[in-house]
Amino acid sequence: MALPVPFVLIQLVVSVAAILLVTLLAVKLGLGGDVRLQGEDEARELAALSVSGFEARELVLDRAGIGALLRDGQGRVLLLRRHGTQFAARLLDSHAFARLDRNFLTIGTGEKSFGQVTLDLGDQAQVWAASLRRLGGA
Numbered sequence: 549m550a551l552p553v554p555f556v557l558i559q560l561v562v563s564v565a566a567i568l569l570v571t572l573l574a575v576k577l578g579l580g581g582d583v584r585l586q587g588e589d590e591a592r593e594l595a596a597l598s599v600s601g602f603e604a605r606e607l608v609l610d611r612a613g614i615g616a617l618l619r620d621g622q623g624r625v626l627l628l629r630r631h632g633t634q635f636a637a638r639l640l641d642s643h644a645f646a647r648l649d650r651n652f653l654t655i656g657t658g659e660k661s662f663g664q665v666t667l668d669l670g671d672q673a674q675v676w677a678a679s680l681r682r683l684g685g686a
Contacts, residue, residue, distance in 0.1 A: 583633050584613030591616040595626050598637035602626060608676055610667040617655075617667070617676055625683065627655055629665040638662055643680040653677055 574580060585591050592604045595618045604618035604626070615629040625640045638657045645656035645664065653673045656664030669676060 579633070581633055583630055583635070585609055585616060585628075585635070586613070591618060591628060594628055594635050595637060598628070599624075599626060599639060608667075608669050608672045611670060612668060615665050615667050617653075617669070619679070623682075625680065627657065627665070629662075631662075636662065640680065640683055643677075643683050646677060646680050648673060648677040655680075 585594075588607055588609065591607055591609060595602050595604050595607075595616075602618075602620050602624065605621050607616055607618040609616045615627065615635075618626045618628065620626070626637055627640055628635055628637045630636075638659065640655070640657065642658070645658050647654040651668055651670050651673045652666050653669050653676060654664055654666040656662070667673075
């Protein structure tokens with residue numbers, strides 16, 4: 549038995565309204581945004597919040613803003629990368645998970661849950677890849 553036309557129309561209107569309401573709620577909560585680093589100051593702040601006492605002296609940002617490498621006065625290197633709608637940070641203790649390909653430096657920590665990230669560092673990629681070798685091997 550077919551449903552009456554007014555019932556189908558009401559069902560359609562309610563469905564569309566529910567979809568719009570969920571979309572509006574997601575926008576208001578900031579869900580699903582394209583999170584990018586806005587500059588060096590933000591990278592420094594995130595690094596300091598992630599590792600107590602970390603004060604970046606040198607840093608390089610990925611051209612797309614998806615990550616950064618930072619070095620403090622003690623020579624520690626911190627990898628900052630986008631992880632969902634947040635940024636995650638890890639101190640690097642080895643260059644075993646680093647691979648250079650022209651302007652791109654792929655870096656991992658060996659930690660499966662953190663994964664790896666490929667950063668477009670431009671002409672700084674080679675400089676940072678060379679400096680990571682000082683961290684030691686696997």
